[in-house]
Amino acid sequence: MRLTECVERGRFTLENRDEVFSALYQQNAARMVRYAAGQLRSRELAEELVEDAFVLLLRKYDQLTGHPNLPGWLWKTLQHLILTEVKSARYRMEVPLEQDFDLAAPEEDRSVLADALPEGLGPRDREILLLFYEEELTHEEISARLGISVLNSRTRLFRAKSRCKELLEKLQKSPSSV
Numbered sequence: 238m239r240l241t242e243c244v245e246r247g248r249f250t251l252e253n254r255d256e257v258f259s260a261l262y263q264q265n266a267a268r269m270v271r272y273a274a275g276q277l278r279s280r281e282l283a284e285e286l287v288e289d290a291f292v293l294l295l296r297k298y299d300q301l302t303g304h305p306n307l308p309g310w311l312w313k314t315l316q317h318l319i320l321t322e323v324k325s326a327r328y329r330m331e332v333p334l335e336q337d338f339d340l341a342a343p344e345e346d347r348s349v350l351a352d353a354l355p356e357g358l359g360p361r362d363r364e365i366l367l368l369f370y371e372e373e374l375t376h377e378e379i380s381a382r383l384g385i386s387v388l389n390s391r392t393r394l395f396r397a398k399s400r401c402k403e404l405l406e407k408l409q410k411s412p413s414s415v
Contacts, residue, residue, distance in 0.1 A: 361393065
């Protein structure tokens with residue numbers, strides 16, 4: 238009971254760090270995981286973020302000695318970690334590898350358009366042209382796969398088509414350079 242009172246009243250020092258950490262973990266970890274899992278809808282991710290909060294506590298323990306509410310600091314840290322995760326998840330798309338392999342066209346089928354594209358075309362231009370014309374992806378699907386906006390997908394395709402057209406016209410005007 239003395240340790241619980243020590244934690245609740247903020248009487249912790251570098252000497253009793255291990256005891257305080259253990260008590261904080263035993264009193265808060267399970268509840269923190271349940272809270273984070275409710276926010277994130279993923280128990281694994283919740284456990285990872287709670288672990289990160291406790292690792293931060295250990296790293297900053299010397300700065301936190303004498304803190305008036307160490308359990309409160311832990312919970313606030315967890316809330317910040319959850320918020321950061323939610324924000325970054327908006328820009329991440331996780332696709333299992335199995336689905337990628339099932340959806341991918343055989344390599345020999347892809348080479349038809351790739352071989353027809355002019356040599357001077359950059360890799361980004363080739364990529365957007367192949368995704369749109371060969372894999373027949375929509376701009377929404379392209380933007381999700383490349384991690385860009387739909388507007389950026391449209392712009393990149395327009396510019397790639399323009400560069401491709403210019404290069405093909407140059408090749409037609411000077412057949413000797415081929």
